[in-house]
Amino acid sequence: MSTLKKKSIISLASCPFRQQPVLRKEAATLTKAGWQVSVIAWDRRTLHPAFDTVDAVAVENILIRGSYGTGSLSMIVKTLMFWSIAVVRLIKKRNTFSILHCQDLSTLLPAFIASRLLRKVMVFDAHDPYPEMLALTQPRLMVSVAAWIEKFFCRRVDAILTVNGLMKQRFEKITARPIYIVYNYPELEIFKAEAKPVAADRTPLVIGRIGTLAENLGIEETIAAFIAVAEEFDVRLLFVGRLADTLRDKVLRLIEPVRDRVQMVADIPYFQVPAYYRQMDISMVLYGGQGISPYVSPMKLFESMAMAVPVIASEVGEVRSVMEKSGCGLVVGCGDAPAVEAALRRLLRDPALRRQMGENGLAQARAEYNWEMEGKKLISMYEELLGADAYTRE
Structure with a gap:
């Protein structure tokens, strides 16, 4: 067993960090709590610089033009390219992070490969039930593949982070891994109500x-x-x-x-x-x-x-x-x-x-329903993972 001490996280995301308010909110909360946060993200519109700094977070954008929500052969090839580049970059940055956070289903595979090779703690941040979401627009075969991928990796990650009790119950049916809940509540510092006229x-x-x-x-x-x-x-x-x-x-x-x-x-x-x-x-x-x-x-x-x-x-x-x-x-x-x-x-x-x-x-x-209170749970989760014997590998 190995105990990790460095308060550092790298996040792997399938869309630009600047366009992800939830990820930015999480990163800002962790940064304020003394964590070092960095991001590797896929910029499918190539709108952002390859190396960027956003809210004191170092961001590396993988610039591969592509689309969202399509299963074309071209996008399959580009996704494989993104995965390969992501794994290489994670390996190169292995001394800069203790915890690897992957934000959605499309980042699970490269994050898992890198975490196994580097023996890093891996957290799957699941905001949505991805197979059910894909079922609205994608062929049944793709939905079945997504469900298999989700089940396979959820049984092997170190922890799952999700957004409510219903999602936790859903994941408990497919894995015994630790599941944490952090609701996506608004920041009252940003969402400030004003009195409306009569x-x-x-x-x-x-x-x-x-x-x-x-x-x-x-x-x-x-x-x-x-x-x-x-x-x-x-x-x-x-x-x-x-x-x-x-x-x-x-x-x-x-x-x-x-x-x-x-x-x-x-x-x-x-x-x-x-x-x-x-x-x-x-x-x-x-x-x-x-x-x-x-x-x-x-x-x-x-x-x-x-x-x-x-x-x-x-x-x-x-x-x-x-x-x-x-x-x-x-x-x-x-x-x-x-x-x-x-x-x-x-x-x-x-x-x-x-x-x-x-x-x-x-x-x-x-x-109750505010990020100022809920964000404390996020910090507690990562501190618990950092201090625990994280390598629960099969």
């Missing part, structure tokens, strides 16, 4: 959704409900986030009757997100019933709470338990457009209820 002074009312517009995210139900209530109320619809190519034509067609009352904002830097919440009177956090839905504790729910915005959310994952505990909004069934419309009408007609639900959410965010 209802009479605030028109039109803004119904908003922040995040990617894609399948299984209740986009159609949101638009249908908005069109229905727009006949009675002075409202605007705000979408902030990338519109998936597979949904573009459908969304543009659906919003056509109310196009002059819909604002669509493409991808924005994460630091700008709170400004858009400040424009919103109601936050939509809807899901379909497929894919990752049974396991979610949506970041957008907690961000809305931190910004004192009342929420209408689908009954998926941990949503109902959070919302019933906090009283921050209304829960509707997945895909239930009439229920979404009814919830919207109820909140639009009752400014006092909107304000109370917003205040309820803010109070709970300040008391």
Whole structure:
């Protein structure tokens, strides 16, 4: 057995560090706690320098042009190239880190190879149930391969880091390795709620959704409900986030009757997100019933709470338990457009209820659902792994 003492972590990621608010938040927390953090990341758009420094974190970008979410032969070859380069770079940097953190399924193989060769502690940071997520868009064979890869490596890593109790239960069915939970709560230092004007002074009312517009995210139900209530109320619809190519034509067609009352904002830097919440009177956090839905504790729910915005959310994952505990909004069934419309009408007609639900959410965010408190768990996890006999190899 070997005991590691150096407080140093390297993270292997499949997309640029600058575009990953969660990874940046984790890195900043560890850096403040005295850890040395570095990153090796795949920049598929080749938008960033090969060597970069972000938030005091040294970043090496592997510049191989590619796309996301496709299983083409070209992307398979490029993925193999990324894996090979990543392993070589990890070996070269072997004296600079004690713990190897891999962020998603696509980095498991190179991280595992390097950790075995170098006898380093390996942590798999699993935010999503990847096979279930792939099942929405990819062939069954690819989903089966992803499920096998996940099971194989989860039984061999030193620890798994995930985002809620439901995900922990899911991983407990496939591995006996240690599983840690660190929720992806917002930083109150960034998400600062501001008092909204009284209802009479605030028109039109803004119904908003922040995040990617894609399948299984209740986009159609949101638009249908908005069109229905727009006949009675002075409202605007705000979408902030990338519109998936597979949904573009459908969304543009659906919003056509109310196009002059819909604002669509493409991808924005994460630091700008709170400004858009400040424009919103109601936050939509809807899901379909497929894919990752049974396991979610949506970041957008907690961000809305931190910004004192009342929420209408689908009954998926941990949503109902959070919302019933906090009283921050209304829960509707997945895909239930009439229920979404009814919830919207109820909140639009009752400014006092909107304000109370917003205040309820803010109070709970300040008391519990915030990164300032949750980040301490991340530090404790890594300190425990650093001090333990980490090499539990088969």
